Amino acid sequence: MIKAVAALFGLFFALFGLVGQAEPVARLAGEAEILDEAGGVHLTVPVTAPVPWKVWLADEPPRLIVDFQGLAFDEPPVLRSGSIADLRLERAEGDWTRLVAYLREPLTVIEAEMHGTETGAQLDLVLGTTTGGAFKEEARALTEPVAETEKTCCVVVLDPGHGGRDPGAEAGAVNEATLMLEFSLLLKEVLEETGQFEVHLTRSKDVFVPLDARMSLARAANADVFLSLHADDLAKGSGAASGLTLYTLAADAVPGARSVARGAGDDILKEVDLETAEDQVALALAGLQGQTTAPRTAALSRNLLGAVQASDIAVNSRPERQAEFAVLKAADIPSVLVELGFLSSKEDLARLTSPEWHRQAADALRDGLLLWAEEDRLLREGLGN
Template identity: 40%
Template structure:
């Protein structure tokens, strides 16, 4: 799909469109935008106040249509504002990274893009984007799907060749990377008008302040505003910052509604209880729904080196998690009755950085939701995490001489 559809979009854009100097932000007119069933599949019509560079492609597992735009304003719009047919089960849109916007449509059946064009009205400059989708077999859809790689749209491919190793612990401040979950197009869990992405960004800033006041910590956030950051990029940022520790912060929701209290998760591809498995699938699915391809194969040598690094990192991560649980308990929690859990979270897969995922609470729990909205309660939890980190740093430094150099 990537080669075929990249060629299609380049034809649609044309060199003149690429060179056109669009100014300001394009606004979406939801009243003139819709997704309709058609005899052969579906038709997407998107009305914009002006023409902008754009591209579209499909992704598999789950089946979805992804549209990227340069400078589109979504403020004030809701997914329910768009009339949609049976062909579209869900619509998402929002910021992808600064200056770029994304719309993701979950498809109820495999459909490929048969025709696509953006028409510009010469008198007003307004634009209408129209995509005709045609039904396809699962095999045909999978074969034609994939994210195109284009330097005009994508960030440079991540490279770790220039990344220096972390400064040894004890030689200067401990570098902590805080990762407020979700962001931009991906709101995370939602409850009573509050989104997980906003709540965790607020908490990450509060925790950053608590750690800085404690002394001995340099703190970096993977995002400091409402933007989408892929799971892969979050891990890459930790490497770029030469982090000593990585904390991913969440306040999720489980449909069963049975999860209560804080939990700390460490990476384990095998041991995963049902709740942790659901959370891991949810977090990774959020990334997939935003059109990010996390697939990649390590060669044999890189795999061996990472396995060696994990032999040193895993016991340190285990002690980090237990120390954080202790800090949360001492702060009054509440913590889950099984506070330490293991699962296959992609965001924890840095082989050389102790990394944990903290579910500060669950928005699906009424008690936790009320706690999470309370600034005083969050401050207590931030102090508990601080105390757990301080204890872990002291313990890790004491054990440094025992580790293989």
């Protein structure tokens, strides 16, 4: 094991020819490849941990450039595409590694996503053909200003709870993992329609994504907001719970400690998130949110609730809940766990399986996020940030 790690670092330093470079935080978790498939040219890069990345096009010569931060790459992806003439790895600034694909024909980026997997994460890029003129336009637009591009209002990371071997709550043929994935994909679309949000998912398939990977994905994506989406089962114990409920961390959580303190009287959170071994989303929230973020998170929860109530969506009798979680690390990502409803409630089950309700709830969450983003911007400008 130690030998393998040493070999890995050796390759990393050999590649960059520099000692003292930041250590890589991730390496390939399988074969990276670029190949022709139905729908376009697919680049897949499986990695052991999510890392920040960016992609753009450049001209003269026409090429696609993908940068990864903290990724030790010992060789370029396997080339199985007729549209690509050559692939090369270069060192970029700092601890960034650059993958350059020299194009035989004008291509454009159709899809680009890093999502969680059982072994870490994977970057999926899909490229489609375009005209030479459109390519030149895009390359001109993207090559220079990419670093200064005004960020859209917010990077939102949606975290569909559970997945893979962990189906979450179940009610007959319905399970929470599938419902939350469907809902998150819809919410992503609804948020992107506004042109205001850059949206990432911690998983876009029915796969199990470990808690750490969900958190790392949010950090790697430079998330401004993290929304974890659930519809848990409260049949055991206080079975009467129903309606949408928002969970945030208490402002007085103790920083630095690793254990999770149970919030007094927070039966739902205790049952749902602390005693369900596979579902430690509350811990994820604790890891993402530092104390200084608490007021921004409180505003997020308040705006989400306001929008949900305005759209007449059924909410829990105590819709905003907090618990005193210990904070793993100070981070700066306002985070809310949304229980859209409870699969153990007949009324909620009917709502949660209705496409109309999904649309209504997604619209409401979008409205809440837009309201919050505006308030948060004003707040931060007021603070001189």
